[in-house]
Amino acid sequence: MANALKPLTPLGHDAPQSDTIGAITITENPNTALASLAARLGREAEVASLAAAAGIPLPGPGQSEAAATYGAIWLGPQQWMVEAAFATHEDISAILKPIFGEAASITEQTDAWVRFDVTSTTLPALFERLCSFDLHKAGAGAATRTVIDHLGCYVIRRTDTRVTILGPRSSAHSLHHALTTAAKALS
């Protein structure tokens, strides 16, 4: 008997969940494919030129950058997380590997993470309750890994009013609880 496999979002529903608490909106976003990219030793310049030719931005430390098809977040020295739309790049690592060949190591990351997009005009007030990443200082384009409720998360400031959080998918509910609790404290 055919038993079609049905994908669930990280929070376990058919459709992504969105919560609006006061002036803060927290939306689960499963529409991004992720792969980590690490330049191999001695081939850093080669990776930079291949990435530029393929339209993959490679931002500097503590930064993120978005281009037409790909976006990227700096993870560590010579390491980035590459983002693309899930609809067109579901098999993102298979797409990236031919671009970089043996010059870089690429690992599929899509299903390891839950992505929450948080929009608010009071983002610094929210995030000073959540983590030690100071959004008063970090403007649009800043991105870092930090701790939110004991969970190692990437915090990416897309614009002044929108932040993306990448957290461990297996702890999606705990992270969601932390975000909504902090949002309720502000409303």
Add this chain to the structure above:
Amino acid sequence: MIINHPLLGPRDSQEFIYLGDAALIHRPDGMAEGALERFVDYTYLRDNPAGSHRELWYHEQGDRSWLVVTRDTTTHEITAVEMARDVARAEGRSK
């Protein structure tokens, strides 16, 4: 305590894990003459200075880089923070 990460700027020490004396970069050659004695020294014997101390810290909740932090053990004043990779290369440990 704030550690001034060479790439990411000032970060709270809660994001870091402490390993110990930066001399741990210099792992002895196990095949060399007198290796046992040198490994006993490497594994068990540490200087315990009251004052400036070079030590390894790991940015576990950040970019996961290893740092060599020069810290005064009596005041916690941090005078230098370097990438451990750069230190190891400068001291001829890595290719």
